Amino acid sequence: MRRAHRVVVLALDGVYPFELGIPSRVFGAAGDHYEVLTCSVDGGPVRTNADFSVTVERGPEALTTADTVVLPPIDSSLVTRDLPEPVREALASIPRSARIVSICTGAFVLAAAGLLEGRPATTHWALAGLFREWYPQVALDPDVLFVDDGQVLTSAGAASGVDVCLHLVRADHGSEVANRVARVCVVPPWREGGQAQYIERPVPETTANGTAATRQWALEHLHEPITLQDLAGHARMSLRTFARRFHDEVGVSPGRWLIQQRVAQARHLLEATDLPVDDIAGQVGFGTGTSLRQHLHAAIGVSPLAYRRTFRGAPAPVG
Incomplete structure (x- = not known):
């Protein structure tokens, strides 16, 4: 019997709870097509950017078994240009054959690890300026909801994590499965347009x-x-x-x-x-x-x- 595609979610300190749960919710709704595991860099609890921490029962060794790795975002105040060594070591343990997916500020972590070198990518539009300043070697497109560059995918803020996970379900198993997952999660199978819809701008004339x-x-x-x-x-x-x-x-x-x-x-x-x-x-x-x-x-x-x-x-x- 063929084993389910294993998705491993790496929770870092300062993680956003909503985005942390997206992979489990979306891939979990696809039935036995996927297995979703969550890990941290040390196997211990992870503090979120809210007023609570989460217990994570697996350490970075889970990454070595991943078919897909998802990196949820961390609070923007904790984003740094250089990665802590435990995070760098954890990312280095990901198999070369695995897909890697970031949500929002997760792209900063991937860029700092050198995983976006010369690739197209996206992140939250509000942080596009800082991202370009730190990582000019990355072809940043802040106008899209996500970028699929084959083995590495990056997505914009919050709900764009749902978009990119549904995109992967569609790529892996077709529209029928992806649409069923979208109905279970009560979200659209795809969203029109890009981040341009959400960038702060003057409200259009009411007339x-x-x-x-x-x-x-x-x-x-x-x-x-x-x-x-x-x-x-x-x-x-x-x-x-x-x-x-x-x-x-x-x-x-x-x-x-x-x-x-x-x-x-x-x-x-x-x-x-x-x-x-x-x-x-x-x-x-x-x-x-x-x-x-x-x-x-x-x-x-x-x-x-x-x-x-x-x-x-x-x-x-x-x-």
């Missing part, structure tokens, strides 16, 4: 209409050609006002958002149906199978047929 209704309309008409003029017309705004308002609310341009939604729907149909690629392309608004192949490859680096072979869910039971 401007929102774009939520237009986004919903677009999702219901993905199979049709949709232009920026169509979207602005539905929202009853000028092109310039709509584009600005849309980006303020979603964090990406209308055109990029439409492509993201079409790719997401195409992935669902590749997993859940036997429809030919050309038919799927028509249903999601790409028009031709060639266009779908180009957009899917740009988004996730594989062809529709390769994606279907990898992530096709089990057939639904009859009766």
Whole structure:
């Protein structure tokens, strides 16, 4: 019998309790696909950034058995440019084959350990300036919710930890399992846009209409050609006002958002149906199978047929 994929969570002093629990909650909701263990650098209790400590029964030896390691964030006041030696030794014990995931300020720890050298990464937008100052060799993108660079993944603040864990479930087991996990956890399977939605900025004029209704309309008409003029017309705004308002609310341009939604729907149909690629392309608004192949490859680096072979869910039971 194949053992479950082992996720080991490394709790450091000053850890945020909410984020500490994310891996267990998300991966645990995937049933027997994952085993989640929590450890500390010495096997002892860990103080959180709240008014309590947590008891951790495992030491750093648990890291040597990990398939995936998750590093939750620590209080920003405890972030240092140089790692304490026990933390550095613990990180050095992670197998080279293991995936490593950080949440929020966890990226500072990975960068200090040299694990982000020359890689793209993200962290909480409010700490982007400090991160760039300390680690200019890291290609920081503070506008996204998470960055998947293959073996190393970094995510932004708080709930972005849920996003990246769901992303890994989807990558490992497909949309069917990931969507089921999202329903159990009562969270969206994916969130639109990036951190730009959450960066502090002046509140938009109250006289401007929102774009939520237009986004919903677009999702219901993905199979049709949709232009920026169509979207602005539905929202009853000028092109310039709509584009600005849309980006303020979603964090990406209308055109990029439409492509993201079409790719997401195409992935669902590749997993859940036997429809030919050309038919799927028509249903999601790409028009031709060639266009779908180009957009899917740009988004996730594989062809529709390769994606279907990898992530096709089990057939639904009859009766």
